[in-house]
Amino acid sequence: MPGSTNGSTKTMGALTAGTLVLVTAYTVTLGSNGWLWFGWVVLGLLTLAAIVVRS
Template sequence: MPTPAKAMITCTVAGLIAATAYTVALGPSGWLWFAWVVLTLSTIGMLAVRTPR
């Protein structure tokens, strides 16, 4: 797996942890979860394009 893909996965997981911590501490934020979903879809798209077949 290329290094940029690993970095994207790391950012996605860190974003999930941060969004979960924010939700637990301060309550839910729709925009925060929307941004995390967009980041996750971007990561999946990047992996789909970069993965050799």
């Protein structure tokens, strides 16, 4: 069905959102870590690519 996402894509989106919360909490608590933010950006781009491919 066009425009819908399957379970794995939804799970990946939830993982990306959860990781954003964790990275933000880490940054607020202990200070910024560039590698964490880089990893989150890569994860976000992979999630976005998965959503585009599934559409």
